[in-house]
Amino acid sequence: MRTDYKQLQKKLGYEFSDESLLIQALTHRSFKGAHNERLEFIGDSLLGMFVAEALYFEFPKATEGELTRMRSQIVKGQTLTAIAKEFELSQWLLLGPGEMKSGGCRRDSILEDVIEAIIGSVYLDSNIEQCKEFVLKLVKKRLADVDPSNALKDPKTQLQEWLQSRKRPLPVYEVINTTGQAHNQTFTVSCTLDDGQQLEATGTSRRKAEQSAARKALEVIKK
Amino acid sequence: MRTDYKQLQKKLGYEFSDESLLIQALTHRSFKGAHNERLEFIGDSLLGMFVAEALYFEFPKATEGELTRMRSQIVKGQTLTAIAKEFELSQWLLLGPGEMKSGGCRRDSILEDVIEAIIGSVYLDSNIEQCKEFVLKLVKKRLADVDPSNALKDPKTQLQEWLQSRKRPLPVYEVINTTGQAHNQTFTVSCTLDDGQQLEATGTSRRKAEQSAARKALEVIKK
Numbered sequence: 001m002r003t004d005y006k007q008l009q010k011k012l013g014y015e016f017s018d019e020s021l022l023i024q025a026l027t028h029r030s031f032k033g034a035h036n037e038r039l040e041f042i043g044d045s046l047l048g049m050f051v052a053e054a055l056y057f058e059f060p061k062a063t064e065g066e067l068t069r070m071r072s073q074i075v076k077g078q079t080l081t082a083i084a085k086e087f088e089l090s091q092w093l094l095l096g097p098g099e100m101k102s103g104g105c106r107r108d109s110i111l112e113d114v115i116e117a118i119i120g121s122v123y124l125d126s127n128i129e130q131c132k133e134f135v136l137k138l139v140k141k142r143l144a145d146v147d148p149s150n151a152l153k154d155p156k157t158q159l160q161e162w163l164q165s166r167k168r169p170l171p172v173y174e175v176i177n178t179t180g181q182a183h184n185q186t187f188t189v190s191c192t193l194d195d196g197q198q199l200e201a202t203g204t205s206r207r208k209a210e211q212s213a214a215r216k217a218l219e220v221i222k223k
Numbered sequence: 224m225r226t227d228y229k230q231l232q233k234k235l236g237y238e239f240s241d242e243s244l245l246i247q248a249l250t251h252r253s254f255k256g257a258h259n260e261r262l263e264f265i266g267d268s269l270l271g272m273f274v275a276e277a278l279y280f281e282f283p284k285a286t287e288g289e290l291t292r293m294r295s296q297i298v299k300g301q302t303l304t305a306i307a308k309e310f311e312l313s314q315w316l317l318l319g320p321g322e323m324k325s326g327g328c329r330r331d332s333i334l335e336d337v338i339e340a341i342i343g344s345v346y347l348d349s350n351i352e353q354c355k356e357f358v359l360k361l362v363k364k365r366l367a368d369v370d371p372s373n374a375l376k377d378p379k380t381q382l383q384e385w386l387q388s389r390k391r392p393l394p395v396y397e398v399i400n401t402t403g404q405a406h407n408q409t410f411t412v413s414c415t416l417d418d419g420q421q422l423e424a425t426g427t428s429r430r431k432a433e434q435s436a437a438r439k440a441l442e443v444i445k446k
Contacts (some may be wrong), residue, residue, distance in 0.1 A: 037287035038279065045268075045275040052268040056261065064260035128351055179400045179411050180423055186411060188402050200403055202411075202425050 002091045011087050012118070014134050016125050023094070025117035028110055030096025036117035043120030046128075050135040051075055054143055062148060074142045077112045078219075083138060084111035155214035159191075162221065169194045171217060173210045176200070191217050225314045234310050235341070237357050239348050246317070248340035251333055253319025259340035266343030269351075273358040274298055277366055285371060297365045300335045301445075306361060307334035378437035382414075385444065392417045394440060396433045399423070414440050 002008075005022055009015050016022045021039075029035040051074050055067050062070070073079070084090075089111055099110070115138070123131040136143070153161070160170060177188035187206045191213035192198045199216040203209030225231075228245055232238050239245045244262075252258040274297050278290050285293070296302070307313075312334055322333070342361070346354040359366070376384070383393060400411040410429045414436035415421045422439040426432030 038285075038290065041287045041290050042275055042279050045272040049268040049272040052265055056265050062261075064264045067261065067264045177400060177402050184423070186423060186425065188409065200407070200409060202409060 001094065005092070008087075008089075008092050012134075013137060014122055014126075014130075016121070018125055021121040021125050022118070025121040026089070026092050026114060027094040028096065028099055028113075030099040031094040032096075036114060039117035039120035039124070040113045041120070042123065043116035043118065046123055046131060047116060047119050047135055047139075048075055050132050051139060051143070054136060054139075055146070058143070059148055066148060070146050070148060073146055074139055077109065078222075079139075079142055080112040080115045081108040083142075084115045089114055155211050155218055159214040159218050159221075162218065163193075171214070173213065175206055175209075189213050193217060193221070197221075224317070228315070231310075231312075231315050235357075236360060237345055237349075237353075239344070241348055244344035244348050245341070248344040249312070249315050249337060250317040251319065251322055251336075253322040254317040255319075259337060262340035262343035262347070263336045264343070265346065266339035266341065269346055269354060270339060270342050270358055270362075271298055273355050274362060274366070277359060277362075278369070281366070282371055289371060293369050293371060296369055297362055300332065301442075302362075302365055303335040303338045304331040306365075307338045312337055378434050378441055382437040382441050385441065386416075394437070396436065398429055398432075412436050416440060416444070420444075 005019055009022065024034045025036050025039050027033060027035045029037060048071065051071050055070050059067065093110065093114065119131065119135055122134045163170060172192045174190050175187055176190050179186050186202050186204060187209040188200060188202045189206065189209035190198050190200050197220060199213050199220065201209050201212035201216055203212050228242055232245065247257045248259050248262050250256060250258045252260055274294050278293050282290065316333065316337065342354065342358055345357045386393060395415045397413050398410055399413050402409050409425050409427060410432040411423060411425045412429065412432035413421050413423050420443060422436050422443065424432050424435035424439055426435050
């Protein structure tokens with residue numbers, strides 16, 4: 001576990017007045033002492049707001065739905081985890097003994113939280129303008145790469161195009177269950193890919209359940 | 224339909240440099256011209272952020288979960304609609320002919336969006352500090368009233384206490400469906416109240432589905 005926090009601040013491009021805020025942001029709740037969950041709460045909303053604002057000005061013709069979808073591309077867990085890995089944040093994490101051994105998904109979700117907590121700690125250490133600058137630097141590459149045309153497409157279309165571009169057969173959707181009365185039904189749909197992977201989702205209409213299952217499939221195959 | 228926007232600005236306690244931003248915020252997509260959906264996108268994230276920040280400092284001992292629940296109490300649709308009604312915003316709305324006749328839920332949801340759009344328009348008209356001041360004034364009463372003890376309680380407990388305080392019998396929870404394989408099951412649960420109202424919800428565990436159904440029941444009975 002690295003404790004050269006000066007080095008990390010250099011990497012992050014932000015120097016803390018109060019280094020203990022950075023240390024708290026790196027501290028998982030499994031570790032003793034002040035942990036990062038409250039910082040994560042505040043960082044999450046700052047991140048969402050700065051990204052919303054950037055997209056609003058960057059895409060003056062995008063609809064609310066398009067802006068919302070573009071924002072989720074940027075603030076979703078996978079993206080934040082990837083950013084955390086670029087900074088090799090794992091090396092500075094403060095984890096309890098149980099979590100030290102955990103890897104994979106659990107570690108990814110811890111890293112995602114730490115990025116949000118660091119945003120919160122930068123805010124508390126400085127002010128909203130400096131925090132905005134920090135966040136925009138953090139997501140710069142993702143903002144530049146965000147694909148408005150993909151954000152326009154619904155998940156079923158995206159999944160279809162993704163599979164077609166790899167010469168794979170189309171997914172098969174099937175209603176596997178419906179519950180509830182006529183005007184208040186819940187549909188459960190499965191989406192099966194050619195490699196046998198099967199994702200299930202529910203929705204208030206067959207279409208919504210299919211879109212939701214396609215979204216899950218996209219998350220799995222793009223990992 | 225009122226067009227005395229100066230009067231509305233007086234009510235809102237904010238004077239616009241560019242009145243057209245306020246007019247856009249009041250314009251539903253059913254009306255011709257620039258509508259409020261993009262403003263709503265940006266206003267929603269500003270509102271979430273300012274409320275998050277206020278709660279963070281107001282409740283230094285609250286956990287992330289408690290802060291999240293308190294924030295939802297404040298930024299939820301019902302609260303925003305109530306605020307819009309206090310300002311009698313309905314009188315200034317710019318609606319298409321079809322929407323003019325709509326009332327009830329649809330109108331409530333339009334009002335909720337307008338509050339968020341007004342927040343976005345104040346931001347674009349001024350800056351983040353002035354927008355923060357505006358938002359905090361808007362939600363002042365709700366921030367003062369927010370009940371951390373209720374935020375601590377899960378929906379099943381809240382529902383139980385709400386019914387008990389009115390001497391009504393407890394709700395009945397029932398698993399009405401399960402789908403999926405052993406480690407990836409989806410549970411559908413119904414929550415039936417003594418007045419016959421029945422809410423359904425799904426979740427990845429029976430407990431989660433019950434909590435979610437209780438949350439729906441709370442929304443319905445507290446309307």
